[in-house]
Amino acid sequence: MNLSTIVQYLRKTQQLPAGVWVLLGVFFSLISSLYAPAIIIASILYWLASYQLRSKISTRNAIQSLVLVSIGVCLCIIAYGQDQRVSLLEILEANVTIVSMLAGVSFLTMISQPKIGQKESLPIGNRTIISTFLGVHLFGAVINMSSVFIHADRMSANRALSPGQLMVLTRGFSCGAFWSPFFAAMAVALSYVPSANLALLMLIGGGISVLAMCFTFFEIKYRHSDTLFYGFPLRVNSLLLPSLLTALVFIIHYLFPDLSILFIITLCSPLLCLVFLAFKANPKELIQQHIEKRLSNMQNEIVLFLSAGVFGVGLNAILSNQSWFAPFNVFDASAASVCFMLMIGLSMLGFHMLIGISIVAPMVLPLDPDPSLLAFIILASWAIGAAVGPLSGMNISIQGTYGVSSHKIQRWNFRYALVMTTVVIAVIFVLDKFLL
Structure with missing residues (x-):
């Protein structure tokens, strides 16, 4: 030839x-x-x-x-x-x-x-916060970011998306990374530690997602009560x-x-x-x-x-x-927490979640870490980093499609990130002491 x-x-x-x-x-x-x-x-x-x-x-x-x-x-x-x-x-x-x-x-x-018909009116009120969160979360867990835009397009048909709606959409989707086996986060985690306990990760991640939903519900209900919430119905079938x-x-x-x-x-x-x-x-x-x-x-x-x-x-x-390069002697709860916060910090500075993971994972793998603990902090850093990172793919896409500054989204999700980071660190110590 x-x-x-x-x-x-x-x-x-x-x-x-x-x-x-x-x-x-x-x-x-x-x-x-x-x-x-x-x-x-x-x-x-x-x-x-x-x-x-x-x-x-x-x-x-x-x-x-x-x-x-x-x-x-x-x-x-x-x-x-x-x-x-x-x-x-x-x-x-x-x-x-x-x-x-x-x-x-x-x-x-x-x-x-x-699906919801174009002529079908959107449900209104605090109850729809839960249905919208669950909808974008459960569909996002399978079809990924498409879920955000399917929901957002319909919710913004006749009005601009409110801060409350954007909080539900971004958090509902991103916290799917805590547990969904169909998320890129899980693929990355399992590529580093294939022997991680998937059932345990899904169980713990699902529980944290419920906490994320509850926090979001009460935050919008009491801090954004001046704005009527237009949601999206959840079809069980x-x-x-x-x-x-x-x-x-x-x-x-x-x-x-x-x-x-x-x-x-x-x-x-x-x-x-x-x-x-x-x-x-x-x-x-x-x-x-x-x-x-x-x-x-x-x-x-x-x-x-x-x-x-x-x-x-x-x-x-x-x-x-x-x-000689050994930031930790053992990958325990304290080391896992430091690594987790490092990855969150990099996300907030504008780095993709994958970059933080690519830095941390090679450093701790020689320490023979518990596979499930390492996988958990990878999933958690992705779930929170996607919501609070100004340059995450989701926030940049929302900015380009709906004209909402990604830095505004970061600000609206900052309190959420602090609360969820605290929850994750607590779970890390519980995992290290009792379950792993």
Whole structure:
């Protein structure tokens, strides 16, 4: 094959939707459970999709990703100079399974949507705070950020979103990271500590989410009582899919414990979607639209996670060869609390939650931490950081779509972040002393 043939082939690939490469990446990522080298093909496909979509990458993500890759490569070079070998394959495969899970879960948006008629009036009053919170929370736990905009579009149809509504939407969605196995936060946590107790994490995270809902309810009721709250109704029958999918993941994991949670979720999400689509009109068109629109617009997620993977590999290579660098002797409740607050602080300064996690996790992994404790602080830092971080993907998207400053959202959620941080630290000490 000569150079001109290769150039012609590359030009032809540019004509294909980037979503095709993402879909193939998911396929090869799943195949890697049976044939490990396939993960490299998946990585190349994801990087190819990112390159094809490079003009659509947000400036914020482009800068953060470029910095992460640059630092990661420099750290790898330094580690290599210290006789710490870092293979190219290790760099390529970092965080690929996380990207695959995000792409797989995205299929659920095709069959799980909270609905309310355009002519149907919105419920009013304090009771609707709970129904709206639960709606954006439970749907967000499965279909991710789409839930926020589905709710927000309808709630802002004839009026601007109020501070109370934005507090419910941002907190209701972000606290899904405390427990949802379909959140990127859980994928990141399990990629670092695959042996973490998923059932325990979901139980504790679900309880904290209930506390978050109660605090939000009372804060809006008593501190924003001058504004009438227009909410969103919760349809009980529409929660069938989230419940079914969660049960399916646990059943398969129980029957096949050697399969990773990430693999099960990545496999089950598209398959379950195909089953539901079989009962809908024009399933082929729906799938094609999803590939061309949703998968072909994952450039920001893909490039950020892959870049963070390069950074993580480099940092891990450096730290594994530096016995003198030991901020903690043991990963106990105190160390976990410090790491957790560090990650929250970085989020508040404008760094993506993934960056804080990529810094903390390689530092504590050599200490042989309890998997569930490390996973818990990763989930908690993501859940709170997404709500209070001025440059979190959710807050930036809300700013761009509804014209609300992300710094205002940060201010409205600051008290919430303080309260939830206190709750999380208390839970950390309880976990360390009694449960782990």
